[in-house]
Amino acid sequence: MKNSKLLFLIVSMLILSVWTGCSRFRLPEHIGLDSGLITGVPGRDPSVMVFKGIPYAAPPVGDLRWKPPQPVTPWTDVKVCDTFGPSAIQQAQAPFRCWSTEFIIDTSYGYSEDCLTLNVWTDKESTDGKRPVLMFIHGGGYTSGGSSCEIYDGEGLAKKGVVVVTINYRVGILGFFAHPDLSAESEYNVSGNYAILDMIAALKWIKNNIAAFGGDPNNVTIQGQSAGSSAVHVLTLSPLTRGLIHRAIAQSFNLVNSNMLTLAEAEEAGKASAISDNNNTPRDPSDDRIVEAVGMMTLEEMRAMSVEKLLTVSYRSSPIIDGYVLTGNMLDILKACEQNDIPLISGMTAGDGGLFGGSQGTLAQYRQNAERRYGDMADAFLVAYPAENDEEAAIQSGAAAIDNNNVLGHFLGKLRSLHGKSDTYIYFFTRVMPGPESDQWGAFHTADVPYGFNILSPLRADYWTQTDYDLANAMSSYFATFTRTGNPNGSRLPEWPAYQDGKLEFMELGDTIAPLSLSQEKADFWEAYYEKVLDLNQ
Numbered sequence: 001m002k003n004s005k006l007l008f009l010i011v012s013m014l015i016l017s018v019w020t021g022c023s024r025f026r027l028p029e030h031i032g033l034d035s036g037l038i039t040g041v042p043g044r045d046p047s048v049m050v051f052k053g054i055p056y057a058a059p060p061v062g063d064l065r066w067k068p069p070q071p072v073t074p075w076t077d078v079k080v081c082d083t084f085g086p087s088a089i090q091q092a093q094a095p096f097r098c099w100s101t102e103f104i105i106d107t108s109y110g111y112s113e114d115c116l117t118l119n120v121w122t123d124k125e126s127t128d129g130k131r132p133v134l135m136f137i138h139g140g141g142y143t144s145g146g147s148s149c150e151i152y153d154g155e156g157l158a159k160k161g162v163v164v165v166t167i168n169y170r171v172g173i174l175g176f177f178a179h180p181d182l183s184a185e186s187e188y189n190v191s192g193n194y195a196i197l198d199m200i201a202a203l204k205w206i207k208n209n210i211a212a213f214g215g216d217p218n219n220v221t222i223q224g225q226s227a228g229s230s231a232v233h234v235l236t237l238s239p240l241t242r243g244l245i246h247r248a249i250a251q252s253f254n255l256v257n258s259n260m261l262t263l264a265e266a267e268e269a270g271k272a273s274a275i276s277d278n279n280n281t282p283r284d285p286s287d288d289r290i291v292e293a294v295g296m297m298t299l300e301e302m303r304a305m306s307v308e309k310l311l312t313v314s315y316r317s318s319p320i321i322d323g324y325v326l327t328g329n330m331l332d333i334l335k336a337c338e339q340n341d342i343p344l345i346s347g348m349t350a351g352d353g354g355l356f357g358g359s360q361g362t363l364a365q366y367r368q369n370a371e372r373r374y375g376d377m378a379d380a381f382l383v384a385y386p387a388e389n390d391e392e393a394a395i396q397s398g399a400a401a402i403d404n405n406n407v408l409g410h411f412l413g414k415l416r417s418l419h420g421k422s423d424t425y426i427y428f429f430t431r432v433m434p435g436p437e438s439d440q441w442g443a444f445h446t447a448d449v450p451y452g453f454n455i456l457s458p459l460r461a462d463y464w465t466q467t468d469y470d471l472a473n474a475m476s477s478y479f480a481t482f483t484r485t486g487n488p489n490g491s492r493l494p495e496w497p498a499y500q501d502g503k504l505e506f507m508e509l510g511d512t513i514a515p516l517s518l519s520q521e522k523a524d525f526w527e528a529y530y531e532k533v534l535d536l537n538q
Contacts, residue, residue: 025129027122031212036075041082043121043155050155051120051213053085056205057198059114060170065303066182066194069116069201085117086110087146088171089307098441102450102457105146113174113307118202119147121154121164126214132483133206133215135165137199139226139252139446142317143172151446156454156472160480163215165206169198173273173310176317178266181299190322192266196234197325203235203244221247221483225449229253234319236340237333238326247486249345249479251452252352252445254408255330256415256534263322271296273315331534337419343486344416345479346409347427347509351444353402366393377529384525402428403518406506407526411534413499418536423498425488430510431471434463443510451475451509467511475509502527 027049030037040051057069064070087093087105089112095101122131136152138145147166154164169175178192207217222245224232229250235241236248261269297305319326333339361369366387370378385400387393406428413424429448432438441447450456454476456464478488478496488496494514496507504523508516518526530536 025126025214027124027214030078033209033212034074035072037078038081039078040120043158045155045159047124048121048155048158049124051081053083053117054079054081054120055085055116056118056167057116057201060116060174060194061113063303065113065174066177066179066191066299068186068194068197084109084119084146084148085168086112086115087148088115088168089113089174089311090140090144090171091311093144098437098444099446100435100459102150102459103446104149106148106150109146109148113170115146115168115170116198116201117147118165118167118205119154120210120213121158122213122215123158123161126161129211129214130216130219131161131163131214132480133163133165133210133217133220134249134479134483135167135202135206135220135222137167137169137222137224137228137231139224139228140171142175142195142227142230142319145171145227150457151450151453151455153453153455156476157480160454160476162480162483163210163213165202165210167199167202169195169202171195172317173313173315176266176320177270177273177315178263178320178322179270179299179302180267182270183263183267185299188324190263190324192263192270192320193322193325196231196238196319199231199235200238200240200244200325203241207244218246219484220245221249223249223251223452223479225251225446226253230255230258230319233330234326236342236344237328237330237338238340239338240325241340245340245342247343247483249452249482251347251448252349254346254348254405254412256408256412258330260319260321260326260329261316263320266316266320266322269316273313331415334415334419339416339420341416341420341422343422343424343482344412345425345427345482345488346412347429347448347506348402348405348409349429349443349445349448350402351442351447352405353398361393361397362390363387363393366397369397374529377525377532380525380528384519384522403522403526407504407518407530409506410499410504410526411530414501414536415534417499417501423487425482425496425498426506427496427509428506428516430508430512431468433460434465434468435460438463448475448509452479471509471511471513474513 030039040049043050055072058072086109093104095104147168152166157164175195176192182191183189206220210217222232222235230253232248232250233255370381374381385396387396409426416424430443432442433447451472452475454472456472474493477491481491482488497515504518506516508514
């Protein structure tokens with residue numbers, strides 16, 4: 001009898017322990033942020049809650065135009081977060097080429113300088129309130145884009161145990177304009193990296209608030225595609241993100257070989273900027289007939305300009321080596337081991353080869369391009385990628401561009417392993433998304449994003465096959481596992497090997513999910529070329 005009572009007590013305690021352990025976090029109706037209370041709405045799957053349009057910084061308007069993001073003014077009522085915030089000021093977006101409606105921001109939410117909002121997807125319940133967090137940074141060449149795009153829907157990953165955050169940030173001239181007068185008024189004597197500072201402000205918001213959504217502020221992955229991938233690399237290099245990021249996923253862009261302006265160069269470009277004419281032809285600001293040479297205005301005049309005029313200004317929008325947000329180029333920072341030493345996934349699509357290189361011309365042009373680019377290694381290149389006629393030249397040009405993009409990921413892994421401890425995982429996305437004109441566009445730039453989010457658009461419902469659903473489940477599972485552990489493996493999927501020195505190998509994510517290697521001849525060429533270009537012996 002005593003044994004029975006003891007057994008009953010032990011079992012009851014075990015049940016209570018399991019029950020309380022699984023119920024330590026349940027999403028409340030009202031979420032308390034450092035700026036006030038908010039409430040959200042159920043997702044398509046009612047087990048997921050969505051919070052849209054949460055302000056993470058003050059509107060960067062008026063005197064705050066071209067200043068670092070400032071704290072949000074707290075509110076007193078419960079803010080209903082059921083609508084995406086407007087996208088940053090940019091040229092009006094519309095579907096074009098392979099980028100159909102699902103790849104374009106929802107323009108019904110409008111465009112505004114008051115754009116610093118973010119969105120959160122989270123399961124209503126979690127076992128411990130310590131779910132991994134993923135912050136996604138949209139692409140758009142740093143001049144366009146927004147978080148209201150259908151393919152950035154976080155519900156698919158939220159259902160796999162991730163708290164997903166997507167953000168808006170300033171783009172174009174409002175996100176990157178540098179000028180000596182702006183630097184002079186800055187606490188750190190810098191200007192230009194406002195978009196990157198927006199992203200850092202969003203990361204600080206996550207640090208302070210994400211626990212209220214069941215997320216772990218000490219397990220944050222940043223993910224981005226195209227320009228967003230560029231931003232991911234910049235954030236991994238920035239000293240301002242220490243302790244804010246713990247893993248990274250960079251899709252369709254590598255900065256290893258990129259040139260960025262210094263602050264002085266960007267300030268000179270800012271001084272030279274001018275309003276364009278009706279044909280969008282930049283005018284010379286030294287022309288005394290031009291009244292609105294932007295770089296010659298006072299700060300007050302520049303901040304009073306209408307956004308319509310700002311959109312006509314010719315200016316390069318990209319991150320700047322300013323000594324504050326970014327202290328150098330990627331190669332130098334990695335060689336000095338001054339980066340955030342965190343696990344990284346880096347990947348490209350097959351279609352990126354045509355977007356980032358892969359000129360198609362005659363056989364003579366192909367050989368001339370090889371000599372111009374590879375110099376005394378041109379013969380070795382032409383042996384690795386031989387062509388005897390114009391058709392073969394076009395094919396080999398595209399193949400070399402694809403391989404080059406993947407090899408840059410490999411050498412990024414090599415640099416990181418030489419001067420850091422964290423693993424790099426490289427993928428090559430080859431799935432041709434089904435739908436109209438799929439044969440024409442192939443595995444185009446951004447085609448991997450819906451699969452990583454496990455969100456396959458109903459617009460293609462008549463085209464998706466089981467291969468697509470399986471790939472989306474696999475790719476999102478790799479990403480979800482990576483956000484938890486820093487290693488994509490562990491989901492009963494094919495083993496994804498981390499970078500290994502001397503082994504040019506990538507994980508193919510497509511009709512086949514398996515490691516993929518270059519031929520020895522091609523591998524030898526790229527190894528020799530980038531060893532020379534990147535000067536890895538220094």
